[in-house]
Amino acid sequence: MNAPNHHPADETLGRFAAGAIEAGPRLVVATHLAGCPQCRARIRSFESAGGVLLDSMEPATLRADAFARTLAQVEAPAPATIVPAARDAAMPAPLRYYDLPKWRAVAPGVRWRRVVLPEAPDANVIMLKVGAGQRMPNHGHTGVEYTQVIAGGYTDAFGHYVAGDCIEMDEDVEHIPLADRDGDCVVLAALEGPLRLQGWIARLFQQFIGI
Ligand SMILES: [Zn+2]
Structure with missing residues (x-):
């Protein structure tokens, strides 16, 4: 196994950027990215690497603007998939936009x-x-x-x-x-x-x- 780290694995960040990650893990990674400049920079470094990472992935999962869209979504989650007003401002973005039931x-x-x-x-x-x-x-x-x-x-x-x-x-x-x-x-x-x-x-x- 890979030893657990304090950040998502590069492979996970790459899948996130390519839109090739399931919705649940996607929310976890997006919540992490909202508070981690290091991982946001990592994703940008993939982009500037000239598609080396992209070349190793399934073509069907990729779109040319995947990285730009991903970063835009981290900073401003897509309104079509979430409620527009923050439900719990104490939660980190994007988690605060979801309807969280009682404990x-x-x-x-x-x-x-x-x-x-x-x-x-x-x-x-x-x-x-x-x-x-x-x-x-x-x-x-x-x-x-x-x-x-x-x-x-x-x-x-x-x-x-x-x-x-x-x-x-x-x-x-x-x-x-x-x-x-x-x-x-x-x-x-x-x-x-x-x-x-x-x-x-x-x-x-x-x-x-x-x-
Ligand atoms: Zn991180």
Whole structure:
């Protein structure tokens, strides 16, 4: 596996720029880009590299103006897919434009809510709020999990992550995140791929929305 980093992988940024990433991970990466000049510059560097990256991708997924459109969307999300007014100004863009339901308790010290994407209602996107010093359930993944830390921080066997960090976790990895002791940890997480009835996020969906 690739060791989790604090930013999306280059391959992920490339897919994002090319529009070749699913809606859930796309929102996680877009939320990261909104607060990470380093990754926005990385995407621009792909563009200035003269299409080397683009050449390695599926032609059908590419459009000549993909990069420009992507950066424009990060800075001003497309009005056709989201509500026009900020719903929760405390959330980072573009997440603040989505209708976020109330938090629901799922375990002691752990609350969650599903983020419904109007552009992809079936996308597996959730937010978790884990109380200070609380552990999240031990879990593996049935697909690559993309996590953006919105507030607070957590530690697992691979490192310590704080607000603004983006973590990609391969599907064969199990980890036990522990929230920092100085406050709630809030994360946005998306799974790539169709919903599979395995894994802890899938169990959340089964339990709470009856899939
Ligand atoms: Zn970054």
